[in-house]
Every structure is written in C-alpha cells, then in structure tokens.
Amino acid sequence: xxNTTALPISIRSLTKKYGDLFALKAVDLEIRSxxxxxxxxxxxxxxxxxLMAIAGFNHPDSGSIRFGxxxxxxxxxxxxxxxxxxxxxxxxxxxxxxxxxxxxxxxxGMAVTERKARVxxxxxxxxxxxxGKRGIDQLxxxxxxxxxxxxxxxxxxxxxxxxxxxxxxxxxxxxxMQIELKHIHRQLGVTTVYVTHDQRExxxxxxxxxxxxxxxxxxxxxxxxxxxxxxNEFVADFIGESTMLQLTQDxxxxxxxxxxxxxxxxxxxxxxxxxxxxxPERLRVLAKDASAGDRHVIFSGTVTDAVFxxxxxxxxxxxxxxxxLVVRFGTGAxxxxxxxxxxxxxSVGLIRDDLILIPSDSAQ
Amino acid sequence: MTQTASTTGQAQALNxxxxxxxxxxxxxxxxxxxxxxxxVIAIVVLVPVGWLFYLSFVGxxxxxxxxxxxxxxxxxxxxxxxxxxxxxxxxxxxICILLGYPLAYFLAHLPGRWTGLxxxxxxxxxxxxxxxxxxxWLVLLQRKGLLNDLAMQIGLWDSPIKLVxxxxxxxxxxxxxxxxxxxLPLYGAMKKIEPDMMHAASNLGASPIRSFWNVYFxxxxxxxxxxxxxxxxxxxxxxxxxxxxxxxxxxxxxxxxTAILEYRFDWGAASALGVVLLIATIGVLYLAGxxxxxxxxxxxxx
Amino acid sequence: MSWWTQPATQxxxxxxxxxxxxxTAAIIMLLLVIPTFIVVPMSFSDxxxxxxxxxxxxxxxxEEYFGSRKWMRATVTSVKIGTLTTLVAxxxxxxxxxxxxxxxxxxxxxxxxxxxxxxxxxxxxxAIGAFYAFGRMGLNNSITGLVLAHTAMATPLVxxxxxxxxxxxxxxxxxxxxxxxxxxxxxxxxxxxPQIKFSVVTAALLSFLTSFDEVIISIxxxxxxxxxxxxxxxxxxxxxxxxxxxxxxxxxxxVSTVLLLTTQFIGSKKx
Numbered sequence: 001x002x003n004t005t006a007l008p009i010s011i012r013s014l015t016k017k018y019g020d021l022f023a024l025k026a027v028d029l030e031i032r033s034x035x036x037x038x039x040x041x042x043x044x045x046x047x048x049x050x051l052m053a054i055a056g057f058n059h060p061d062s063g064s065i066r067f068g069x070x071x072x073x074x075x076x077x078x079x080x081x082x083x084x085x086x087x088x089x090x091x092x093x094x095x096x097x098x099x100x101x102x103x104x105x106x107x108x109g110m111a112v113t114e115r116k117a118r119v120x121x122x123x124x125x126x127x128x129x130x131x132g133k134r135g136i137d138q139l140x141x142x143x144x145x146x147x148x149x150x151x152x153x154x155x156x157x158x159x160x161x162x163x164x165x166x167x168x169x170x171x172x173x174x175x176x177m178q179i180e181l182k183h184i185h186r187q188l189g190v191t192t193v194y195v196t197h198d199q200r201e202x203x204x205x206x207x208x209x210x211x212x213x214x215x216x217x218x219x220x221x222x223x224x225x226x227x228x229x230x231x232n233e234f235v236a237d238f239i240g241e242s243t244m245l246q247l248t249q250d251x252x253x254x255x256x257x258x259x260x261x262x263x264x265x266x267x268x269x270x271x272x273x274x275x276x277x278x279x280p281e282r283l284r285v286l287a288k289d290a291s292a293g294d295r296h297v298i299f300s301g302t303v304t305d306a307v308f309x310x311x312x313x314x315x316x317x318x319x320x321x322x323x324x325l326v327v328r329f330g331t332g333a334x335x336x337x338x339x340x341x342x343x344x345x346x347s348v349g350l351i352r353d354d355l356i357l358i359p360s361d362s363a364q
Numbered sequence: 365m366t367q368t369a370s371t372t373g374q375a376q377a378l379n380x381x382x383x384x385x386x387x388x389x390x391x392x393x394x395x396x397x398x399x400x401x402x403x404v405i406a407i408v409v410l411v412p413v414g415w416l417f418y419l420s421f422v423g424x425x426x427x428x429x430x431x432x433x434x435x436x437x438x439x440x441x442x443x444x445x446x447x448x449x450x451x452x453x454x455x456x457x458x459i460c461i462l463l464g465y466p467l468a469y470f471l472a473h474l475p476g477r478w479t480g481l482x483x484x485x486x487x488x489x490x491x492x493x494x495x496x497x498x499x500x501w502l503v504l505l506q507r508k509g510l511l512n513d514l515a516m517q518i519g520l521w522d523s524p525i526k527l528v529x530x531x532x533x534x535x536x537x538x539x540x541x542x543x544x545x546x547x548l549p550l551y552g553a554m555k556k557i558e559p560d561m562m563h564a565a566s567n568l569g570a571s572p573i574r575s576f577w578n579v580y581f582x583x584x585x586x587x588x589x590x591x592x593x594x595x596x597x598x599x600x601x602x603x604x605x606x607x608x609x610x611x612x613x614x615x616x617x618x619x620x621x622t623a624i625l626e627y628r629f630d631w632g633a634a635s636a637l638g639v640v641l642l643i644a645t646i647g648v649l650y651l652a653g654x655x656x657x658x659x660x661x662x663x664x665x666x
Numbered sequence: 667m668s669w670w671t672q673p674a675t676q677x678x679x680x681x682x683x684x685x686x687x688x689x690t691a692a693i694i695m696l697l698l699v700i701p702t703f704i705v706v707p708m709s710f711s712d713x714x715x716x717x718x719x720x721x722x723x724x725x726x727x728x729e730e731y732f733g734s735r736k737w738m739r740a741t742v743t744s745v746k747i748g749t750l751t752t753l754v755a756x757x758x759x760x761x762x763x764x765x766x767x768x769x770x771x772x773x774x775x776x777x778x779x780x781x782x783x784x785x786x787x788x789x790x791x792x793a794i795g796a797f798y799a800f801g802r803m804g805l806n807n808s809i810t811g812l813v814l815a816h817t818a819m820a821t822p823l824v825x826x827x828x829x830x831x832x833x834x835x836x837x838x839x840x841x842x843x844x845x846x847x848x849x850x851x852x853x854x855x856x857x858x859x860p861q862i863k864f865s866v867v868t869a870a871l872l873s874f875l876t877s878f879d880e881v882i883i884s885i886x887x888x889x890x891x892x893x894x895x896x897x898x899x900x901x902x903x904x905x906x907x908x909x910x911x912x913x914x915x916x917x918x919x920x921v922s923t924v925l926l927l928t929t930q931f932i933g934s935k936k937x
Contacts, residue, residue, distance in 0.1 A: 005805055012378060013377065013378050015377065052480065055841075055843075055845055056844075056845075057841055057845075059383055059386060059387045059390075060376070060383060061380065061383060061384070062378050062380035062383060063377070063378050063379060063456055064376035064379055071379075071381050072377070073382075074382055074384065074386055076844075076849070076850075077841070077844040078844045078845070078846075078847050078848055078850075078852075078853075080845070081847075082845055083845070083846075084841070084842060084845035084846075086841070086842060088836055088838055088839075089838055090838035090839040090841070090842040092839060092843075092857055092861075093837075093861065094860045103856075104842070104847050106845035107846060107847040107848055107852070108847060108895050121758075151846065152845075152846075155846070155847070167609050185796055198917075220820045225908050367850065385703045388830050391769060391771050394765045394768060394771070395765060395766075395769060395771060395773065395774070395777065396760035396765075397761045397762060397764065397765035398761065398765045398766055398777055398781070399824075400761065400762075401756050401758045401759060401761070401762035401781055402762075402777065402780065402781065402844075403823065404758065404814060404817050404818050405780070405784060405818050405821065406783070406816055407799075407814060407818075408792065408796055408815050408817075408818035409783055409784050409787060409795070409796075409818055410780075411782065412792070412795030412796050412798060412799035412800075413787060413791060413792070413795045415793065415795065415797065415798060416794065416795050418806065419798075432802055435801055446744070454767065455827060456721065463694050463697075466691055466694065466725075467688060467690075467691050467694045467695065467907060469741055469821075470685065470687055470688065470691035471691075480930065482695065484926070485698050485699050485700065485833060486695075487694035487918055487930075488698075488699060488923065488926060489698050489699070489701075490920045490921070491875060491922045491923075491925065491926040492702050492879075492918070492919055493878075493879035493896070493915075493918050493919075494881070495879070495880070495881050495896055495899050495900060495903070495915075496702070496705060496915040496919060497701055497702060497917050498699040498733065499705065499707050499899075499903055499911055499912075499915055500704045500915070501701055502907065503704065503705075503708060503907075503912075504704060511702070512832050520841075533872070538700060540697070543694075544698075546845065546937075556801065564928055572683070595917065597786075600788065601788025601789060601790050601791065603789070603790050603881075603882050604881050607904065608900075608903050608904060610830065617790075617791035618788065618882075621790055621791075621794060622790070622794075625794060631798065634794060636795075638788075638790070638791040638794060638795075641788050641790070641791060642787060642788060642791055645787075646786070649786065661850055663868040
C-alpha cells in the first residue's frame with residue numbers, strides 16, 4: 001500500500017484539566033506522516049488522555065489538533081476517520097470475526113461483495129485468513145488482538161491509534177506481536193500513535209517516542225536518542241536502568257564526583273548542578289593494575305552482591321562515598337566480571353565518550 | 365478576565381470557547397435523555413408529594429397552621445397507630461431475619477446447577493401479586509382453613525384458633541411477602557464471601573462454629589442489614605396485607621391515612637400523617653446509611 | 667462413603683452436619699411456595715366456602731369470571747394499562763439509565779437518586795398524592811393517569827436493571843464503534859443495545875408485572891369503566907370472600923410464573 005493516505009498530526013497547546021489537576025498541560029507535538037510514534041509514560045501521566053483527545057473521546061479544555069491541514073478538535077469521533085485499538089480489544093461479541101472487521105465498511109455503505117474482499121484482505125494481513133465465520137468467544141487472546149487490529153485498519157484510516165494493545169497478552173506472545181505490529185505498520189504506512197507504559201515495548205517498536213509525565217512532554221525523540229541522550233532526570237530514570245550520581249562543580253569549573261574528575265567543564269555553563277547518568281551495561285570492571293588513563297572515569301568500591309541472571313549478570317558496587325553502582329555484564333564469554341564476588345574491592349570505569357550528563361532538577 | 369490573560373498570555377486559549385460550548389451541548393443532550401423520566405416522576409411523585417406537604421400545614425380555616433401535627437401528639441389514637449406500625453414492622457423484620465438467614469445461607473452454598481431451581485422458591489413469590497398471596501393466606505388461616513384443620517388433625521390444638529383478622533394473620537402474611545426482599549440482598553452478600561476466607565479460618569484452627577461467627581457472619585452483615593432495612597421501610601408504609609389480614613384490628617399508618625380520606629375527607633390530616641411516614645422512612649434510611657455502606661439497590665413494591 | 671458423610675464444603679463440614687440446615691431451608695421454601703400455589707386447587711372447587719382440599723371439583727368460578735362483564739372489563743383495563751406502561755417505562759428508563767451512566771456529569775448521581783424516589787417514598791403517599799393531584803388535572807379514572815402513575819413506579823426498576831447491565835458491559839465497545847464511523851445513536855443501537863437486550867426484555871416484563879399487580883395506586887386513581895382488576899379484587903377481599911378470586915388468582919399466578927420462567931430462560935441462554 002502506498003503512503004498517500006497517511007496524514008501528519010499537529011497538536012498545539014492542548015490542555016485538559018480535571019478539577020485542579022492538569023491531565024494535559026499545553027502539549028505541543030508534531031507527529032509526522034506515516035511514522036510510528038509511541039506515547040510513553042507512567043500511569044496517570046496523561047498519555048491515554050492525549051490519545052483519547054486525538055480520537056475525539058474526550059474534550060480538551062483548549063488547544064488544537066490538526067490532521068494534515070484540517071482542524072479536528074471539534075469534530076466528533078465518527079467523522080475523524082481514525083482507526084482505534086483498545087486495551088480490552090472491545091470486539092463486538094454479538095458479531096462474527098468477519099462482521100466485526102466488516103463493521104466500519106458497512107457503516108460506510110460499501111457493497112457486500114467488495115466488503116467481503118476487503119475483510120478477507122485485512123484478515124490475511126493479520127494472518128487470520130479463513131477465520132471470518134468464527135465467533136469472538138472461539139478466539140485466543142492473540143487472535144482477538146489481531147481481529148481488533150484488522151477492524152481498525154480495514155477502512156484504510158489515515159491515522160491508527162492504539163491504547164496498550166498488547167498488555168493483556170503473555171510475555172512471549174507480546175514480543176512476537178511487537179515485531180508483527182511493526183511489520184504491519186510498515187506495510188500500511190499509516191500514521192500510528194501507540195500508547196504504552198512498557199519502555200521496552202516503546203524502544204522496540206517506535207520510530208519516535210514521546211515521553212510524557214504529569215501531562216507534559218518530557219522528551220520527544222528516536223529510541224536511541226531517548227536512551228543515549230535523556231533530556232532530564234525523569235527520562236533518564238524512566239527509560240532503562242540507571243544510577244544517577246550528583247556531581248559537584250569545583251572552582252576550576254570541573255564536574256567531579258568524589259576524587260574522580262568526570263568532565264573538565266559543564267556542557268552548558270549557564271546551569272550549575274549536573275548529574276551523571278550511568279547505564280549498568282556501560283560500566284567496565286578494570287583490571288587492578290590497569291592504568292585507565294584518560295579514556296575512563298574511574299570509580300572504586302566494594303562488591304556487596306553478585307547476581308547471576310542467565311544471559312547477563314550484575315554486581316552491586318558500593319562506592320567509597322556511599323553511593324551504589326549497578327554493573328551489568330554479559331555471561332557469553334567468561335569475562336573479568338564473572339569472577340566478581342561479594343566483599344571484593346574493585347574499580348569500574350566508564351568511557352568518557354559515553355558520558356550522559358544532565359542538568360539536575362530538584363523538582364523532579 | 366485578568367486571570368485568563370495572565371495564565372495563558374493571550375486573551376483566549378486556542379479553541380477554548382468552542383470546546384467548552386461543545387462539551388456543554390453534549391452534556392445537556394445526554395442529560396436531556398433523562399427528561400421524559402424526570403417529567404413522569406415529577407408529575408406522579410414529586411409534585412403531588414410536595415403538594416401534600418403543603419396541605420399538611422393548612423388548617424381547617426385555610427390558613428397556615430400546625431393543627432394536624434399537634435393532633436398527632438395530643439390524640440391517643442394516633443399514638444396507637446404509630447405504635448402498631450412500629451411493632452408490626454419490627455416483628456416482621458425479625459421474623460424475616462430468622463427465616464431468611466438460614467434460607468439465604470442454604471441457597472448461597474448450593475452447587476451451581478441447583479441454585480437456579482431453588483432460587484425459584486424465592487423469586488416466584490417475589491413475582492406473584494401480593495394481593496393473590498394475601499388472599500391465599502386469608503384462606504389458609506381462616507377458621508375452617510387448611511392450617512386449623514391440619515393442626516387439629518395432628519393434635520396441636522382442639523378447637524379452631526383465630527389466626528386471621530388479627531395481629532397473627534397480619535404478621536404471617538407480611539413476613540411471607542417481605543421474605544424475598546431480605547433473602548435476595550443477603551444472598552448477594554453471601555455469594556461475595558470468598559470460600560478461601562473460611563478455608564483460612566479452619567486452617568488457622570477455628571472450629572466450624574467459631575469460624576462462622578467470627579468470619580462468615582460479620583462478612584454477611586452488610587447484606588443482612590440492607591435486606592432488613594428494605595423490609596422495615598416497606599413495612600412502615602404497607603397497606604394491602606394489614607388491611608385484609610388485619611380485618612380492621614391492625615391499624616397501621618397507611619390504613620389510617622385511607623380511613624381519614626374515606627370517612628372524613630380531611631386532606632390536611634391525611635397529608636400530615638403521610639409526611640410523618642415519609643420522614644420516618646427517610647430517617648431510617650439515612651441513619652442506616654451513616655453506619656453501613658450499601659452497594660445493592662433498593663427493590664420495592666407494595 | 668455415602669453422600670451423608672461426604673464433605674459439603676472444602677472444610678470439614680459434612681452433609682450430615684448440615685442436616686438441620688437442609689430441613690429448615692426446605693420448610694421455609696415450602697412456606698414461601700405453598701401459599702402462592704394453594705389458590706390453584708381452590709379455584710377448581712365446587713363449594714361456595716373455601717374448603718381445602720375441595721370436596722367436588724368444577725370450573726364454575728372460571729365460568730363466573732369469564733361470564734362477568736365487570737371482571738372482563740377490569741381484566742382488559744389491567745392488560746391494556748400493563749402493556750402501555752411497559753411500552754412507555756422501558757424506553758424511558760433505558761434512556762435515562764444510559765444517559766446517566768455514560769455522562770460523567772456531577773448532576774448525574776443526583777438525577778439518578780431523584781428518579782428512584784418512587785422506590786423510597788411509601789406507596790400510600792404516592793397513591794394519595796397522585797389521587798389529589800390527578801383530581802385537579804382531570805386524570806383520575808383515566809387510562810392516561812393510570813399509565814402515567816404505573817410508569818413512574820416501573821421506571822426505577824427498569825433503570826436499576828439497565829444500569830446493572832451497563833456496568834458489566836465494556837463501554838469501549840461503543841467508543842470503538844464511534845471511531846469506526848458510527849454516530850453515537852448508531853453505536854447505541856448497533857452495538858450497545860444488542861448486548862443489553864436481555865436486561866431490556868427482563869425490564870419490560872417486570873414493568874408489565876409492576877403495573878398489572880399494582881394495588882394501592884389503582885385503588886385510589888382508577889374507577890368507573892377504567893377500574894383495574896386489582897381494585898375489584900381488593901374490594902372483593904375486604905368485603906366478602908368471593909371464590910371467583912381464586913380463579914383470577916390462579917390466572918395471575920400463571921402469568922407471573924410464565925414471565926418469571928421466561929426471564930430465567932433468557933438468563934440461562936445468555937450465560
């Protein structure tokens with residue numbers, strides 16, 4: 001299918017209050033035509049409110065939602081031409097699979113023969129060919145999910161919205177569906193907005209991720225950028241594992257932690273307080289005699305726990321200053337790390353090129 | 365005005381007015397769907413009851429007066445009516461609790477396939493006209509009725525006993541009509557008690573009787589109170605059964621109200637009595653509501 | 667191991683321990699059911715007096731009933747009013763229940779409470795109130811007045827049943843339908859209604875019964891050629907015992923039983 005049906009979504013200063021609480025606080029978001037954008041945030045962050053506003057199910061207090069050039073914020077849901085998949089799938093139990101998928105086509109007055117062909121085509125896309133006559137109660141969880149998806153795109157909407165569609169599936173099926181959804185998205189080329197609270201799911205599937213917290217966008221970027229260059233403490237903490245170390249700026253303007261000099265200058269001189277975000281898998285256990293030189297920032301401490309987890313293992317290292325670092329390493333090759341034992345003194349290093357420095361924000 | 369300007373930095377936030385208008389329109393359309401029902405209930409219940417409330421404060425001279433309420437305090441006959449009403453309601457409720465609790469317990473512990481069948485024993489009377497059931501009791505309890513025949517045959521008593529047109533008959537009939545109102549909410553509450561609770565109790569060494577009183581009964585109390593309350597409140601205003609089975613000897617508030625209208629056509633007095641009945645009903649519900657939380661809706665007829 | 671010594675629950679109680687519970691429950695259930703059905707054999711008695719069991723059997727009371735203009739007219743009135751009440755109360759209550767359930771408005775709860783007042787206000791008060799007010803509106807002894815009053819009594823029942831049905835229904839289905847292109851009205855009729863239809867049917871049957879069995883309001887506001895069956899029955903019960911009542915009662919019990927079994931059948935088919 002070609003991409004001409006996809007539409008960009010432009011959201012401007014969208015605000016929604018429940019009583020005194022902001023569910024959405026002047027949100028601005030540009031969703032590109034045909035992209036897979038994930039709204040990621042903890043529960044109550046406003047991600048679902050934003051999705052429902054795009055679908056037209058809740059009225060924002062103010063703001064604008066444009067599909068392409070058309071202002072949609074006042075348009076009722078049934079005139080928005082938006083496909084939607086709910087967490088509960090919300091399949092119609094009084095209709096067969098084919099009737100469910102054909103429902104939007106029937107509403108659009110499509111002739112029966114054409115409708116049949118389109119339904120079969122959609123079921124084919126989600127790998128459910130030939131199951132049209134089944135009742136909803138005869139389907140497994142994964143199959144229901146696929147029917148809900150087919151029903152949402154069968155009428156070729158310009159925008160597809162999904163509200164945690166995989167959360168009811170077990171882990172294995174969920175991971176399989178993530179890949180499949182991504183595949184279907186590429187095939188359809190439709191602008192897709194996806195809501196989840198599962199960061200791994202967001203990292204796996206998205207072209208871009210919009211991290212949302214307290215009704216505000218914390219960061220909008222590609223999965224790599226969100227992971228490697230978190231814009232603030234919230235994103236650094238919410239995405240991936242991390243340890244955050246509060247740095248101090250010495251008289252020479254250097255950022256230090258204990259005895260270690262982390263950076264010779266702050267990335268942005270206008271901000272005074274900085275934190276170092278450490279991803280456990282970026283830490284290297286250094287040989288005792290290794291001269292780390294300028295390549296690494298070095299932390300020394302004592303191993304308090306060493307935990308084997310199968311494909312990876314991790315160790316907790318208590319630093320002299322009192323903070324605890326998590327060091328994660330693969331178990332594929334017997335590495336220096338796998339020899340760690342509790343009680344052992346150790347030095348760990350972080351490659352200077354990989355440093356993630358973010359402005360401290362005591363408000364978070 | 366100034367507040368809007370300062371918070372948003374412009375006179376009006378984007379689409380604010382249009383969105384608010386749409387929200388309002390949708391809300392009103394939805395609430396509008398309930399207007400026909402509101403109208404009917406206003407015409408049949410709210411306005412007329414309000415009217416009676418007004419009438420109860422109009423004296424025989426057409427001026428505002430408390431005479432109808434004063435009479436209720438001064439006249440002994442009124443006190444007797446209130447006493448009878450309270451007595452009948454309380455006794456009926458007690459009988460219903462005594463009979464209803466074991467029955468609900470039995471029903472709640474039936475295997476699933478039997479529940480439907482035995483539930484019919486409760487639902488069928490519930491769905492049958494109370495006039496028919498009152499009539500049946502009238503026949504059963506009369507001097508030459510089935511009950512007297514049976515009792516004399518097995519030697520319980522020698523000569524026919526007067527079982528109807530008195531308090532006994534009224535209570536029997538009332539209890540029969542009210543029992544389903546107690547059993548249904550109680551059954552609902554008992555069904556919600558997790559069997560695991562009882563297993564846990566017995567695992568912890570409680571004897572069946574102890575685990576019943578310490579675990580099961582407290583958990584079923586909300587359903588019991590809800591049911592008892594419905595019964596009590598319905599009894600307060602009951603008319604048909606006492607009128608027929610009481611045979612004029614059991615005068616409750618509802619009976620008195622009709623009598624006042626029938627013989628004296630005194631709207632003020634009848635209204636005042638009705639207002640007192642309403643206030644008592646609401647008072648009981650309010651008091652109970654303060655002490656217990658109910659999730660079951662009230663079912664009522666009679 | 668016999669049934670007697672088998673455990674009745676997963677704790678240590680056996681059916682034998684429960685013996686007295688079963689006996690008590692059986693007696694209470696008999697006491698509940700017998701008076702409901704005792705009218706059946708009585709109605710086939712030949713005697714003027716209500717003896718039980720009847721010495722000779724006959725259908726004379728049915729002949730009496732079907733031959734009486736008064737009873738026939740009252741029956742027609744009651745059926746007519748019951749039907750009209752069902753036709754009015756079911757959509758009214760369903761509409762209101764749906765609207766109040768879907769709307770998150772602050773007023774919704776208050777309106778709901780307002781609409782179930784007929785269940786809280788003692789019926790005698792509603793009866794005399796309606797009698798008084800209808801007298802001024804010229805609605806006493808009219809079909810309109812009776813249907814109006816019975817609708818007020820049946821609507822709360824409909825609302826409670828429909829609200830319960832909506833609670834166990836996933837409203838997202840309606841949202842999906844709307845996102846797929848159905849207007850709110852279409853979504854309701856195509857998706858929501860088919861799924862709560864069993865409750866709607868039950869509510870309709872209960873509405874009919876509420877009206878058909880209603881006594882007190884009918885005593886006050888029905889009369890003349892529009893007197894209901896229950897009004898005549900009540901008068902007959904209070905003044906003298908006419909065995910025709912047994913025949914009518916039997917018919918009423920039959921109607922109730924059929925309606926109840928219908929709802930039970932629907933309920934079992936649903937699950």
